[in-house]
Amino acid sequence: MKTIYYKATDRGHANHGWLDAYHSFSFAGFHDATKVxxxxxxxxxxxxxxxxxxFGMHPHDNMEIVTIPLSGDLEHADSMGNVGAISRGEVQVMSAGTGIYHSERNKNIDKALQLLQIxxxxxxxxxxxxxxxRAFSIEDxxxxxxxxxxxxxxDDSGMGINQDAWFSLINLDQDKEATYNIKLNTNGVYAFVIEGEAEINGQTLGRRDALGISETNEVIIKAKTDTEILLIDVPMSF
Structure with a gap:
């Protein structure tokens, strides 16, 4: 088994006033050769x-973009004619392919929007x-x-993405354990702790910490507190 520990405090950070952003990987003005x-x-x-x-209208191409609101409401519009909003419990997927334009903004004036964009x-x-x-039941x-x-x-139940990748969420109660089986032998898992504290494959992680896991078949999670964790199961070579 191979692991890479990504501390929350080592992420890139940029506060633009209207946008307070943390980058797990090199992005915009943040560059770290070990975190591309x-x-x-x-x-x-x-x-x-x-x-x-x-964000006003801006372009993307040849990228799979997944957006997961954590709180608040995200308003979306794009060059394919899609207009709407998503909130906690919902997930948005875009295959940019040959090229799209889209805009994203906080629908509400009186409260902040928190989201993960991947x-x-x-x-x-x-x-x-x-x-x-799509809306997903948080209870599930x-x-x-x-x-x-x-x-x-x-045949899996998730929203379709143009990659051999799976995204899974779990809300584990304190002291509960769960084992995730990695989907393909050539894949690894990026485990991101949204809230709480857990031990994942022997490494203790806190809020917004992450662990990259490869060359193994399973991810073993032991919750130290009530914990919300996102697992991103992706090919290690592509």
Missing amino acids: HFGALRVLNDDKIIGGRG WVFPKLRDIEPRYDQ RKNQFQTLVSPLGS
Whole structure:
């Protein structure tokens, strides 16, 4: 088994006033040669956006983009004609493919929006862009893994992504344990603690810490407190 410990305090940080952003991997003005990507996982941004502000229309291509609101409401519009909003319990997936434009903003004036935005390198380049969003029951991730994202065309229950990648969330009660089986022998898992404290494959992690795990078949989680954890199961070479 091979592991890489990513401390929350070692993330890149940029406070723009309207946007307070933490970068798990090199992004924008933050560059760390040891934190460019974990396998096919390229970006994990932990963003807080003040009321009424956001990102205007901007382009993406050949990237799989997954957005997970943690609190508040995210308003979205794109060049494919999709307009709407997502909140905690919902997930948004975009396959940028040959190219899209989209905007994102905090729908509310009176409260902040907290979200995770995650980019994964695609399996196939220059596909037709696609968009999806779905609401998931938060209760269905209590002490069990809830699949949010899975490969396009697979039989898994997650939203389709153009990569052999799976995203799962689990809310573990204090002192509970869970074992996650990595989907493919060629994949690794990036385990990101959203809230709480847990021991993952022998490493103690706190809030916003992460552990990159590869060359093994399973991830063993022991919750030290009530804990919310995101697992990103991705190819280590692509």
